[in-house]
Amino acid sequence: MIEAHELTKRYGRTTAVDGLSFRVRPGVVTGFLGPNGSGKTTTLRTALGLNRPTAGSVTIGGRPFRERRRGMRHAGALLDAQDVHPGRSAYAHLRALACANSIPRGRVTEVLEEVGLAAVARRRVGGYSLGMKQRLGIAGALLGDPPVLLFDEPLNGLDPEGVLWSRGLFHRLAAEGRTVFVSSHLMSEMEQTADHLIVIGRGRLIADEPLARFAARGTRPSVTVRTPDPGALARALRSEGAALETRGDGSCTVTGLSTDRIAEIALDHRIVLHELVPRGSSLEEAFLELTADSSDHRAGESG
């Protein structure tokens, strides 16, 4: 369990995290979603005791992480795949971490095999690809067999096979009853990964709900309609209060009416329909719409 209570972190005049409260529960994969610069990394680092909160608190397993003497058996984290010395081998890197946390040496070999780095474990990390470094970071997080796992943008740099593998891993870890907290700035990544979402923008909480409910909000559903007589259909639908957007190929996008209602209106007006397709709103759209006001880095906008 990870709990943030009115967590605030300021750097000078910049407020990175602003009164954030949430609870990450065990047993499900919780996605931590927000645009770049929205405070995800700051929140995760503060949870791990790397940053001191300006106000409020965040605890892992009921205690601020800084109060623990050793961390790896309480929480495992992959913050940045580059947070490792390039001159050391993966084995030496993990061996030192294991040693400091009184984790037996055999566990190092175990996690290296689990993430598929056993064959290259004796090579210097500096020569690894980003994907290999991500795997090493995940190995480090798993080392202490912790009940809580935090991953900051773990899918960056992974190939499609690696993405599938890590999704499977996150689900398995959650199924084992662990708390799994995975951040991303891409909704599409979370769509297949998370069961629950915590969405933030500009350091503030925007949504904290199951993925399915999050998907249901956002853009209203629309219907794509194609007809040989678009003019007549448009008049008919508009008189019923629908909004229409005509496209070049003779089809148009209708919002404000269901497919059933559109079909009835077309029948009433004896208009032939060649196509009638409902389009649900995508998660990506829901995410963009929700965070649009809170994004710090919108294209074509300064400041």
Place this chain on the structure above:
Amino acid sequence: MNRLIAAEWIKLWSLRSTSLVLLSGALVIIGITANSARSNVDLIRRSGSEEQRSFIDPMHAAFMPDAFQILMLIAGSVGAITIFGEYTSGLIRTTFAAIPARHEVAAAKIILIAAVMSVLGAAVAAASFGITQAIYGQEGVGMPFGAPGTARAIAASALLAPLSALVGMALGAMIRHATGTMVSLVGLLFLLPALVRGETYRWVAEIGNAMPISAWSALTDNPARPDHPAKYPVTLAEAWTVFGAWALVAVVVTVLVVRRRDV
């Protein structure tokens, strides 16, 4: 704590550069002092006069300032790298997430580096003394290990290595940047003492006397051959105090800075 020291031991030696730098540094230092003794022996042989023989202070070649400044630089750099290397690579976040008790991490690093550098310093100082005196022994001017002042000189030279390493660690923790740390290390250990030389003003001389390099110089003087007396000399007690004070301040700074800052 033992586990943390063991972990730091793994980290130190799993970087190839560590053993390379320490070993080659030790060989260079011993090479310089041995060569100095050899050329003095040559001088004695060529001049053939008894006077030349008595001019030579055999202790000076064993503890040549130039050679032991290299020891300071090497020890200081390796000490600094163990700290700023974690910050510049980002490893420090992995380390502190794994070991939230930061003061224990700092303490483990300090204990390990101080111990390793003491061994290095002792080996270099003893080897330098033994080899130079063996070379002088060919002309009968070498000093035995038990001669007055030799134990002190070897001990001071051995401790110069951990002292420099601790200073490097403190600077590394404060500056957390490779170039900045190295420049300030050279500035603090070598340039600053050069700036406060001279005996015109007492306060300037006293600052100069408080530098590790001046303290080391006083501790490696041959008591059998008094230098021309300085106006504001460094006593042996003062010299040891300087060593202790620098080490203590460096340790306190390292632990406090590492604890306080966000990473």
